[in-house]
Amino acid sequence: MSFRKVFSLPTLFSMVLFVALLGNQFAQAQNQDTTAVSISAATDTASAAAASPAIPTLISTDVDTTKMSWNLGDGQGNKVEIGKVETDYSAAYKSFAYYSLLFFLFCVFIGIIGKALRAYELTRAIQGKTEGINWNRIQGVLFAFALLVGLYGAYWSYTNQGSMINHTSGSVHGEQIDFMFNVTLVITTVVFVITHILLFGFAYKYIGSNKRKAYYYPHNNALERLWTVVPAIVLTVLVLLGFFTWRGITNISEADQKKALNIEVTGEQFKWTVRYAGADNQTGLRNYKLTTPTNNLGIDFRDQKSWDDKIAGDIVLPVNRSVRFTINSKDILHSFYIPEFRVQMNAVPGMPTYFQFTPKYTTEEMREKTNNPTYEYVLLCAKICGSGHYNMQVKVKVVSEKEYQEWLVQQPLYYNDDVKKEMQMASQKAAAETNKMAFNTK
């Protein structure tokens, strides 16, 4: 097949080298071309830059510079084409070509080693010595080596990266979760270590050779029963522990629900809006159809419960007091996530969700515990919600009851003058419409 001639190694090699050299020439040529242009362009853009705000440093080639807002023209109302700048990618192409060539040469180097090994094996075969390189043995030994390195690596990871985690939870239920986690961690680590020792150990110990035969052992039902029942028991323990922990967190009695401080948080692209329930500890009703720029939560202010609702920038919580968050979303799914409290709950448009917990450590106390004087609890979004998903944060401060009350008093009401005005106008408009309807006039 002539197809094979094209694919033959020497042809391929020379083709790649040719392309690489060409690419290098091309990149160099680009560099020379654009230098002259970019000098003049630089002066033009420099003068334009002096008189206008930020000009993008990289002007792409298909931008019509006469239409750009920063193009102030020649001072007499005529537009000037500011430097037909060919964006100078030559450096990028050059380094790309360089790294590609480097990788290619590395591959060639590997190929050379391979050929050398092959040559060695062939000469051994010619000399009649049947033993070439015992690759089988090498791989088995490598597995043993990998076991040691791997176990050490896991240990290193556990200690170095494990220590970067905040092990102290800031909430009461968080401690139960952490206990659950530790139990699971111990069990899984033990299993991880033992099974890997067996796996790589067997791979090493039973390296194949022509001089022996494997042991024909197709099954052992007693063993199967044993290693079905033991994991089942261990998992049952974990399930029961998990189930009761989960129930403790999610199954809050009516009485406890009423005693908790009510706070509502609403997520949207790309921020959280916090609403405190005020003195009556109940947030006012909402209707998304009432959303306006002034009333961005769509609160129905005919509901008296909304009149004492407060706006908050940060979330401030009194320590040791149960707080019940109502979590909403205005547009798409978000997730209300405060890692240090072990709190997460999706924000779903059309369905309020809830999470009730009790903060245990004030921000100050947590700062001492973590040895970090600038430590802050933080709320972040944990459900993909668009381009701003990675930056939806609200600071959460846990303070003493007294500090909390002092802070709360200072927070503004949702039911403010702007809202009242808007309501008045809306009701006037509605009244006018009703009048019109009553008199049947247009």
Next chain:
Amino acid sequence: MASTAIHDTAAHHDHGHHHETFLTKYIFSQDHKMIAKQFLITGIIMGVIAMFFSVLFRLQLGWPDKSFPILETFLGKWAEGGRIKPDFYLALVTIHGTMMVFFVLTAGLSGTFSNLLIPLQLGARDMASPFLNMLSYWFFFLACTIMMGSFFVESGPASAGWTIYPPLSALPKAIAGSGLGMTLWLISMTLFIASSLIGALNYISTVLNMRTKGMDLWRMPLTIWAFFLTAIVGVLSFPVLVSAVVLLIFDRSFGTSFYLSDIVLQGQILPNQGGSPILWQHLFWFLGHPEVYIVLMPALGITSEVIATNSRKPIFGYHAMVYSLIGITVLSFIVWGHHMFVTGMNPFLGGVFMITTLIIAVPSAVKTFNYLATLWRGNIRFTPAMMFAIGLVSFFISGGLTGIFLGNAALDINLHDTYFVVAHFHLVMGSAAIFGMLSGVYHWFPKMFGRMMDEKLGYLHFWLTFIGAYLVFFPMHFMGLDGVPRRYYAFTEFEFMKEWLTVNTFISWAAIIAALAQFAFLYNFFYSMFYGKKASQNPWESNTLEWTTPVEHLHGNWPGEIPTVHRWPYDYSKPGHDKDFIPQTTPFSETMSSNLPHDFEGNVEAEQVQEKWVKENKKPAARQKA
């Protein structure tokens, strides 16, 4: 138990009159072996593309403040100033996930090996419906093309994560990728599901109806059991995703409100009422969870075969392995809610799904222990396929154990949608399942292409990938434990995340090196296809039926009659036999010195014949420890 095989005669397959054109032989082939190769090569190409995307977004994560001008040449407005835009970052993450889970690990794994091995290992001429088989591949190819096509539309590809939760995926204004790109994703996936369903129905029919004489269900290799059960899971679960997709298409294009309610998007009040995003999640994960077992089970089946063959030992606990697969199959349908612990669904459901999820860990554990027992006292031959199979067991253990954390609803509160989840599924799917696929490629390359792959390159590929994968995914567990969420464009905005920036850089380096290591495989694969050493008929000295076919591909697989099967596929290193393997086609009459009473399955006459022979030859029957 006699099989209900369709006995065809040799005369039927005299293809002297069968005119094959280039189109019918290579493009619209209805030969299962060619279709398997088509699936494999397409799967590999999609894998390389999806891996390239992962390198791109790892560039952003590893070096969040650096600009790479070369990116702007290729990506234009999506990487203005040499920095990938947040929208496009999410698009890359979405398509990476979609391609890897569906195109590479479902089509590329199931499609390839089920097609290749089911007829060959069962003793069938071809699949039950070769025409549907061909359609299955072309629907898949079309799906790939449309998915790639979504990169060439102005608003970009789908960007709501591979799980495309509405309302984000239903509202084009919420993110650009939810416009035309999302529509193309939905069309692509519909075609893909059609492809998978056609394939699955074919596999099930072939396994149930077209086994050769003597091939009882309990004599099938574990690979076939795995493919068979995978197909059943697929048939029952993929249609649910179709229904979810249809409802989403309605919400997007026809003004319905299946998933939408009470929405004010960027100041605009939307008219939809009464729907729930949670409905989508239920429908999606009803497929989504079985899907991950569709990805994993073929890999486990391949591993069983490769480990047994290369340890020269029967797979330990063949029946237990089958029952475990069946257990996983059944249980996989009742655990989907563990993806939804923090959605706001009734906490009672959370408790229920936690229980079922932790139960499914039991059959997985049993399989792992059986693999270890197979290696014990084996005579191990480290072919590259064997290396990858051992690597799979390692990743399966590591990834499976972290699943125990996530399956626990209380722990999941803090771990959901964090890097802990990313680490978990990349270990089980992105490492274990891919290793299963690679193991299969190395092992059955001689069968597919009649040539051998280079062994040394295979070793190099294995070690670089194995180490690279652990270096990339192990640290992610700790990131997740510290509360770092997934699908974040950058870690630079939060104080507590800043300490992980250096770890990110390390992971990105490891990922780039591991990605480059795949060139060892790609070169090996494509070069050996043409220039590899010519393979013998049974290079691995394996027992299964596919190695009894001639090296040169034959339409109809066997010249003459299909062989009859007399025994199970795991008679390796049987005491009393001179060689360390006995192919399935060898009758018991030819192996009198190694027959065990157990082999006769209660056939009294056969047992008596054996006893007589043993007495006459004064050889003690091989003592078998029960």
